[in-house]
Amino acid sequence: MQVSPGTRRVDLKTKLLTAFVVSTNVLGNFAMSWGLKHQAVDLGLSPLAYIRLIFTPWVLLGTSLLILWLLSRMTLLGWADLSYVLPMTSIAYVFSAVLGKVFFGEQVTWQRWLGTAFIVIGIVFVGRTAANTTKQEPAR
Amino acid sequence: MKWLMVAIIVGSTVLADLLQSFEMKRHVVAAEDLRPGRLAGMLRGLAQRGPLVVAVFFMAISFFAFMKLLSVADLSFAVPVTAASVALETVLARLVLRENVTAWRWAGALCVACGVALLAM
Secondary structure, eight states, X not given: OOBXXXXXXXXXXXXXXXXXXXXXXXXXXXHHHHHHHTOOOXXXXXXHHHHHHHXXXXXXXXXXXXXXXXXXXHHHHHHSOHHHHHHHTTHHHHHHHHHHHHHHOOOOOHHHHHHHHHHHHHHHHXXXXXXXXXXOOOOO | OHHHHHXXXXXXXHHHHHHHHHHHHHSOOOGGGGSHHHHHHHHHHHHTOHHHHHHXXXXXXXXXXXXXXXXXXXXXXXXXXXXXXXXXHHHHHHHTSOOOOOHHHHXXXXXXXXXXXXXXX
């Protein structure tokens, strides 16, 4: 794979897919967490306990959203660099922290808000670069 | 148990992401293939690619370890701490995938890694 530095601009489809990847990740993790917090299940090492848990409504919703996240992210990785996708989708961590505070009453300390600011700054930095710096083969 | 799960999640995520990025760059999915009518064919195509199947296997390990982690830790701890892979993956993207990681991108990845570390505190 040959490097062709920073010439390709980030197009609308890449931006929209990035937003979709972030949304499915945040909502999927939230639904999973909600389901797990409201189940009195002791998860040991038995696969049966995990499989039973997957078919409870909230965990099932979370799992479905995370499957969508996996497939959309896979597609995004074909359109953009891994070193672009990782920081740009990190905004999901911020949304997860906010949802944790709002819905689960988790404590969000000043360190966490500072961490949020760092992530946003990092995203702004990476947003200045081209999404894809490697040559692609045409789709099959 | 908590930190063992974090290690499993980070390790399997790094391997899965590298494999996915490598394979998806070799044969890019076109935007038209995301239309509902062509989605099934696109998914069939993905399922036949060896590196993607291995990547999904690692993602499954990461997923079950994440479920276990969520059952013993807060969401606001579990999600950020597993992002320790960001810095590691950026280095590997440069070394293994030969991506052009510019100064802005290094700075961004460093900021995100610091931010994630702070969120995990």
